[in-house]
Amino acid sequence: MSIKSITHLTSVHPRYDTRIFFKECISLTEIKNYKVNLIVADSLGDEVNSKVFIYDVGKAKNRIQRIFYTTKKVFNKAVELKSDIYHIHDPELIPIGLKLKKIGKIVIFDVHEHISLQIQDKKYLNKALRKILSKFYIFYEKYALAKFDFLILAEDSYVPHYERINNICTILNMPDTVALKDYIVNNRVDNGLFYIGGISNERGLDVTIDAIKILKNKYTDIYMHYIGNTYNDILRTLDLKDIQENIKFYGHMPLHQGLEISKHAKVGLSILKPLANYRYSYSTKIFEYMAIGLPVVTSNFELYKNIIEKYNCGICVDPQNPQEIADAIDSIISSPQLAYQMGQNGQEVVEKYFNWNVEKTKLFDIYYKLLQEKSYDA
Numbered sequence: 001m002s003i004k005s006i007t008h009l010t011s012v013h014p015r016y017d018t019r020i021f022f023k024e025c026i027s028l029t030e031i032k033n034y035k036v037n038l039i040v041a042d043s044l045g046d047e048v049n050s051k052v053f054i055y056d057v058g059k060a061k062n063r064i065q066r067i068f069y070t071t072k073k074v075f076n077k078a079v080e081l082k083s084d085i086y087h088i089h090d091p092e093l094i095p096i097g098l099k100l101k102k103i104g105k106i107v108i109f110d111v112h113e114h115i116s117l118q119i120q121d122k123k124y125l126n127k128a129l130r131k132i133l134s135k136f137y138i139f140y141e142k143y144a145l146a147k148f149d150f151l152i153l154a155e156d157s158y159v160p161h162y163e164r165i166n167n168i169c170t171i172l173n174m175p176d177t178v179a180l181k182d183y184i185v186n187n188r189v190d191n192g193l194f195y196i197g198g199i200s201n202e203r204g205l206d207v208t209i210d211a212i213k214i215l216k217n218k219y220t221d222i223y224m225h226y227i228g229n230t231y232n233d234i235l236r237t238l239d240l241k242d243i244q245e246n247i248k249f250y251g252h253m254p255l256h257q258g259l260e261i262s263k264h265a266k267v268g269l270s271i272l273k274p275l276a277n278y279r280y281s282y283s284t285k286i287f288e289y290m291a292i293g294l295p296v297v298t299s300n301f302e303l304y305k306n307i308i309e310k311y312n313c314g315i316c317v318d319p320q321n322p323q324e325i326a327d328a329i330d331s332i333i334s335s336p337q338l339a340y341q342m343g344q345n346g347q348e349v350v351e352k353y354f355n356w357n358v359e360k361t362k363l364f365d366i367y368y369k370l371l372q373e374k375s376y377d378a
Contacts, residue, residue: 004371005083007037011070012090015040015054018255018284019112019154019173020089025052027360028367039077041070055081067092075099085370091137094144101147106370108150111158113277150366157280157303171363173284175291176356183259183292184347186340191219191333192265194294196227196258197285199249200234202278204271204299210322212243215329222246225265227258259292266339267332268294271319272301279303287354289314290346295339297328307354313346 006028013020021038028036029051036052043059057073060066075096078086087108088097097107142164145151150167153159162168193212199205208224215222224247235249250261262268268289272278279301286304289296296314298304308314315328332339 003033003035004085005035005037005081006085006087006367007039007078007081007083008087008089009039009074009078009093009096010089011041011057011060011066011074011093013040014252015042015044015056016254017089019110021049021052022179022255023173023176023356023360024087024110024363026050027356027363031364031367034367037081037083039074039081041066041074071096079103084374085367091141094141097148098144106374107148108152108366108370109145109148110152110154111162112154113281149370152363152366155281169362169366171359172282172354174354174356174359175284175288175350177291177351178357179256180259180288180291183256183262185263186293186343188263188266188294188339188343190264190266191221191223193222193224193267193269193329194227194262194265194289195225195269195285196253196255196262196288197270197283199226199228199230202273202275204269204273204319205234205238207320207322207325208269208271209238209240209243209247211325211329212246214322214326216243216246218330219333223264224248225261226250227253227261255288259288262289262292262294265294267329268296268314270296270298271317271325272299273319274299274301286314287350291350291355293343293347295332295342296346297325297332307349311345311349313342313349 008020008025010020015021015038025036025038028034038052038054039057040054041057041059043056045056047054055077057070057077060070071092074093078096078100085106085108086100087110089110089112097109100107146165151162151165153162153168153170154173156170159170197203212222212224226247226249229252230249240247270283270285272283280303282303283298286296286298290313296308298308298314298316299319300316305316308316315331317324317328
C-alpha cells in the first residue's frame with residue numbers, strides 16, 4: 001500500500017497545540033501508510049516528534065506580517081511537501097486552501113472557533129464595525145469553505161451555521177483519557193484551585209480574583225494555579241492586594257506539564273462570561289478536569305448544566321457572581337466525600353462518553369473516505 005502524505009497547516013497555533021498536534025496529528029500516525037506533517041510558524045525550527053514531521057516557516061514580527069507574508073511561506077512549504085491531503089486550522093489560511101484547491105489538492109478546514117461570533121464579542125471594535133465585519137466574514141467563509149473537500153467542526157453548536165455545506169462532521173475536542181491517567185489523584189490534600197487555558201476577564205479572571213479574596217477569610221492557604229497565556233496586559237490591571245501569596249501565574253505550558261500542577265488542587269475552574277461564543281460551546285478543560293478526577297466549578301450555561309449537574313461532577317454558578325463562585329468552591333473543599341464522589345463521577349462519564357477515542361474514529365473515517373474518492377477519480 002502506497003504511503004499517503006498528510007499535512008496540517010497553522011500560522012497561529014503553537015506546534016504542540018493540544019487539538020492539532022497531540023490529538024489529530026499523533027492519532028493519524030497510528031495509520032501505518034500515513035506520513036504526517038505539520039507546518040507551523042514559531043521560529044523554533046524543524047523537528048520530528050512522535051512520528052510527526054514538523055516544518056517551521058518562522059515567526060512573524062506582528063499580525064500584519066503574519067497575515068500577508070507568513071501565510072505565503074506556509075503555502076510554499078505546503079506545495080513543496082506534495083501531500084495528498086492538506087488540513088487547515090486558521091481562518092487566515094483560507095486563501096491558502098483555495099490556492100491548494102486550484103492545483104488539485106484535497107483540502108480540509110478545521111473550525112476551532114465560531115469566528116463571526118468572536119468578532120461580535122470584540123469590545124475594542126466599534127459596535128457597528130463589529131456587525132459589518134461579522135457579516136462580511138460569514139459571507140466570505142461560506143463562499144470559500146464550500147469549495148473545500150471537507151469541513152470539520154470542533155462544536156455541535158456550529159452545525160446550523162454551516163448546514164448548507166455537504167461534507168461536514170463534528171469532531172469534539174475531547175480528552176485523551178489514556179494520556180491523562182498519570183494525572184488522576186483520588187486523595188487531594190492541598191486547598192488549591194486550578195485553571196488552564198487563555199487568561200482574560202472574559203474567561204473569568206476578575207471574578208475569580210474576587211472569589212479568592214472571599215475564600216481567604218476562611219482558608220488562609222487557598223492557592224490559585226493559573227496556567228496559560230494572558231492577554232492585553234491584563235495582569236497589570238489586577239488588584240491582588242492581600243492575595244499575592246495565594247496566586248501564581250505560570251504562563252503557557254504544554255497540557256501535560258500544566259496538568260502536573262493540577263495534582264495540588266481540589267477544584268478545576270472554567271468560569272466563562274455569558275458571551276455568545278462561550279454559551280453554546282464546550283469548554284475542553286471541563287472534560288480534562290473530569291478525566292483526572294478534579295471536581296469542576298463552571299458557568300451555569302444550559303450546555304454545561306446538562307453535563308456537570310446531570311452527572312454530579314461539579315457545580316454550575318453565575319459566572320458574574322464572585323460570592324456564588326466562592327460558595328461553590330467552599331462546598332467542595334469543605335466536604336472531602338463530596339469532592340471524591342464528584343471526581344469519580346467525572347472520570348466515569350468521560351471514560352464512557354466524552355473522550356478522544358470516540359472522536360478520532362470519525363477523523364479516520366473522513367481521511368479514508370477522501371483518499372478513497374481520490375483513488376477512484378484517478
